[in-house]
Amino acid sequence: MDPLLSNLPASAARCIAKLLRLGVLASLLGWCCMVPAHAQEAKEQTKLMLSIEAAPGVNPDTSLRPSPIKVRIYELKDASAFSEADYFSLDTSDKIALAADMLAKDEFILRPGESRSIERKSNAQTTAIGVLAGYRDLPNATWRTTYKLKEAPAASWMRMLLPANRAELLIQLQPQGIAVIEKP
Numbered sequence: 001m002d003p004l005l006s007n008l009p010a011s012a013a014r015c016i017a018k019l020l021r022l023g024v025l026a027s028l029l030g031w032c033c034m035v036p037a038h039a040q041e042a043k044e045q046t047k048l049m050l051s052i053e054a055a056p057g058v059n060p061d062t063s064l065r066p067s068p069i070k071v072r073i074y075e076l077k078d079a080s081a082f083s084e085a086d087y088f089s090l091d092t093s094d095k096i097a098l099a100a101d102m103l104a105k106d107e108f109i110l111r112p113g114e115s116r117s118i119e120r121k122s123n124a125q126t127t128a129i130g131v132l133a134g135y136r137d138l139p140n141a142t143w144r145t146t147y148k149l150k151e152a153p154a155a156s157w158m159r160m161l162l163p164a165n166r167a168e169l170l171i172q173l174q175p176q177g178i179a180v181i182e183k184p
Helices: 010-034 080-084 087-101
Strands: 047-054 069-076 102-110 115-121 128-133 144-148 166-174 177-182
Touching: 047 069, 069 087, 069 166, 080 087, 080 144, 087 102, 087 128, 102 115, 128 166, 128 177, 144 177
Parallel strands: 047 166
Antiparallel strands: 047 115, 069 102, 069 128, 128 144, 166 177
16 A cells, blocks of 8 residues: 555545546547647558569560660559550659659669669558659560558557568569569
8 A cells, every 4th residue: 555545444445446547547548639630640661672673575676675774662652653654754743744653763774684682671651662764665664563561550669660561562674665573
């Protein structure tokens, strides 16, 4: 028993102890009610492990010689604006074309046969990965593709270091198109 309560009659001490416990419980319940609703809806980040490989014959010129290719990898909140935009809108003004749907972007140039890896945690709002490739022969190439990520579970304090949700993808830049393959 608490030393402060030892001088009181037993029934009064029990009553005060119950009131203190009730006050602590009420404070905890009040704090829980103050947590914003959006905090309870937060999604876990996805661990992204992307391998981007340019084929030896990627992006052939008119003489069928392979050429370097510009690649962009997007984290998208929603893939519809990306899927509907034309190549030149995405290439010159992707911030306008994608607006709030673009959460992150990586851009680089790969030589034929070269590869690049990206490993990081995604934005919690990412639902899709978009890939844009600057092929020389745009009308005859598959210059854009999207990959829909699995729905992320609700965020949990236990998962900060070990995310349950991960996406391991191989992105192949073939001579005239992009292929996205999920690794097992």
